[in-house]
Amino acid sequence: MSVTPDSTERLIRIGEVARGAGVSVRAVRYYEQQGLLTPERSPSGQRLYRQDAIAMVRFFQQMYAAGLTSRRITELLPCWEAGHTDADQRAMLRVERERIQAKIDELEAARDRLDQVIAITDTHP
Amino acid sequence: MSVTPDSTERLIRIGEVARGAGVSVRAVRYYEQQGLLTPERSPSGQRLYRQDAIAMVRFFQQMYAAGLTSRRITELLPCWEAGHTDADQRAMLRVERERIQAKIDELEAARDRLDQVIAITDTHP
DNA sequence: CTTGCCTCTGACGTCAGCGTCAGGTTTTAG
DNA sequence: CTAAAACCTGACGCTGACGTCAGAGGCAAG
The missing domain is CATH 1.20.5 (Single alpha-helices involved in coiled-coils or other helix-helix interfaces)
Known part of the structure; x- marks a missing residue:
């Protein structure tokens, strides 16, 4: 985690994120709604994620499995995103x-x- | 568990079961609805439980906490009720x-x- | 150009273990 | 005897992480 944003990185669409992390597309959209992911958008409005979104989603799943709510995860996100x-x-x-x-x-x-x-x-x- | 029904045993009402096990009265009624408890009834219709109902409820709570559903618990009840x-x-x-x-x-x-x-x-x- | 897959935005449905309210009866304490 | 506390039967509400359906647009291949 704590990945430096790389402007030359290949961006991926929601389906690839979902398949990569083993969750549904619906789940990935839900995570955005809860403030866990903030993908860019293509001109036509499609979501574009960085590669590490897959690892993030896996991590969210682990925290959900441990009984944390979306709200708690968002509150704790700065702890390893920024390190602050x-x-x-x-x-x-x-x-x-x-x-x-x-x-x-x-x-x-x-x-x-x-x-x-x-x-x-x-x-x- | 596997308590022999004792006809001379003092029966208790739902409130005592709930307080004894640390759950709500509503929860105890729910367990009956799910087939986990089958109390007798007083002539006026009040539920009458045997003493060991408190231990049963504590056990249900432990199984719920472990992720078992009511259905699963009912299916497994014979395992230690009858020993068969x-x-x-x-x-x-x-x-x-x-x-x-x-x-x-x-x-x-x-x-x-x-x-x-x-x-x-x-x-x- | 069109076929077929991917994506989009709503918005309602699900499930389980209760909470809670309504409106009425029963038991207990003084 | 009376008031409070406890009990009864419905029946609707809640929560959280999605599932699912509807209707419409986007995009590479042949």
Whole structure:
């Protein structure tokens, strides 16, 4: 991340972004609506993305999977786009980190619970 | 779990179940609608639960938190209610267990990603 | 030129686990 | 006996990340 804008870079259209990241075209448009992506536009109005948009979308998916909302992701974007952060953003990073850790603990407890049941049902078929 | 129905047991009403498990009364009614709980009824129509309903609700919450749907939970209920299972149910248990494990791996990756950002933003304030 | 694929802008639909309000009955406390 | 608290049955609302459909324009190939 933190990619320097290169004016000679080959721009890609929305379909290539979607295929590259393994999401739908609709999803990519949605990310723009949420302020996560701000592509250029061709004279005819088509969206034009830089190559790294694919990596960004993959990253968004990872954060969504971790339970962050679009709003939270936009609030945290400056943290690795610009490398500049204020105290509020660093605090938010920690809060989200702890939320994720707590969720991991929950899931491990649930997994262990299922493992118990599996062990029992395997010995008492 | 696997509690033997005891006819001399003191039955409790929905509010006590909800408070005991830390959920809303609405949630407990919803669980019944989904087939997770089947309380008796008083002559006037009020729901009467056995004591272990509280533990059941806590368990439902744990499974919900792990990403299982109401339907899945109902399908798996016989596994520890009766202790009797067929091959399909044991297969489902494994599938859900693997889903949870995959989710844990995802979350750990996301957490590590945030940890990197935190480390960077802490050294470059 | 036209065929066929890609893209555009709205805008409504979905799903799951509840929240919430309405309007009425039941149980409990004083 | 009475008032408050708890319970009942519908039934609509909410949230978030998209799916999906409609109708129309854009673009390289033959």
